[in-house]
Amino acid sequence: RILPSISRKGLIEETTTSMYKLALDVLEDSGIAPFSGAAPPWKLWEGLADFMTAAPLPVKKHKELLQLIAHAACCVLYTDREGYIRIEPANDVQDNFKLDFHTMLARPKVSQIPTLWAVECPAYTYAPETAASELHKESYSVNGTLELHLTFSQAADVAVDVTGAAVAAKAVFAAAADLTLTGNGEAVVTVTGRKLESSARTVTAPVEKPDENGSVETLDNPLVTDAVHALAVAECSRCSVLLPSVCASCS
Secondary structure: OOOOOOEEOOOOOOOOEEHHHHHHHHHHHHOOOOOOOOOOOEEEOHHHHHOEEOOOOOOEEHHHHHHHHHHHOOEEEEEOOOOOEEEEEHHHHHOOOOOOHHHHHOOOOOOOOOOEEEEEEEEEEEEEOOOOEEEEEEEEEEEEEEEEEEEOOOEEEEEEEEEOOEEEEEEEOOOEEEEEEEEEEEEEEEEEEEEEEEEEEEEEEEOOOOOOOOEEEEOOOOOOOOHHHHHHHHHHHHHHHHOHHHOHHHO
């Protein structure tokens, strides 16, 4: 199934949010059509509820956000043969692939696995600035009805002020706003908020047999906001690079 290319707008949460809830938010926001009988066209691993984040969702395509969520939960994102969108642990998916007659006769593909020194993953912290600042200000010509989709830097306490037109509908997020204006003439839209400042603490997962001349694999996921979580992601990714089929810690 192909998700719409509309960007999802992240919300600032007062508390941490689970990857399960974020995945549901993204899928429901995508507007993807349900199967017959109104069944939702996705199946999510319940363990997503155990992975938490304090980060707002960035403004990205739905499929990109689902990839970030899956990665942050040491999972894979794929569509099964029935058309369901799935997020599951990598080992569960690998067990579904069997060696059949066609793959046995296929020409083998040879690739070199790069040597590693370590795997790193930053844990991000987000904090709003003390004072609000102007995030967006623009004039628009309104002739009856005008729909606007605005994007700006991620911020807390986002406020939208409109002069010269009536606001028929408004939805405000951490880095975007959807407005429907009505009237005739020039309207000025001003968006203010406290910009989010981010910092990161990087954790490292050493490999079993490090190569001093090997590379350091860096995993950058803005949804990872805890050092313990970052270490788990680094360790799972380390296993997927080296030998995913025998990774006991990710099963």
